[in-house]
Amino acid sequence: MKFALAVHSAPHTSQSAASALRFARALLAQGHELYRVFFYCDGVHNGSVLAAPPQDEADLVGEWQALQQAHGLDLVVCIAAAQRRGVLSESEAGRLEKSAANLAPGFELAGLGQLADAIANADRLVTFGG
């Protein structure tokens, strides 16, 4: 079955972002397809390569990247939500004349249309928020 996930919460704010990762791992382990993970609202912080949690805490950004590499996942960060919160790709940083970019490799910026596309093409959408 094809799943799509919408992640609305930042790492370390609540358990929600970690739950999304856990659920993604569980569905892939059962042979289901993960069509796309769409990071929206505060969820865009999951795509910041500058996050540096202590070594004894989960590194959600790194774990998403590892999962992306292992399964070729489509990790999409909402571009409008990301600009507001300072999560920028090299090209966006250049366009907006900012001095640094921090979008983690393995993630890409795109619009809400990618969420609509995921809802249309996946069999299930599971939202992680709060």
Add this chain to the structure above:
Amino acid sequence: MTLHIVSKSPYGCNALTECLATFAEGDVLLLIEDGVYALTDHKWEAAPAGSVYCLRADAEARGIAIPEKVEGIDDTRWVELCTRHNPIVSWYK
């Protein structure tokens, strides 16, 4: 037949109350994260018998005993529940 996922404590917000108000025949309720604190109260008993699940790991992490009428599940069963229900509605406010 909706799968309702409640992830917030009933002591901090109305997610569980509002979820239960929309409950229709065949729907099931899954308590995750701080949503498992609902098991220390009686509100969840408004859901039909056999329709309430919780993530066992999240209950254990908080030292909450799972009542007999609630099925504690692991992540694998969570995915299975999602395949058997559509839509999946998350309640977190």
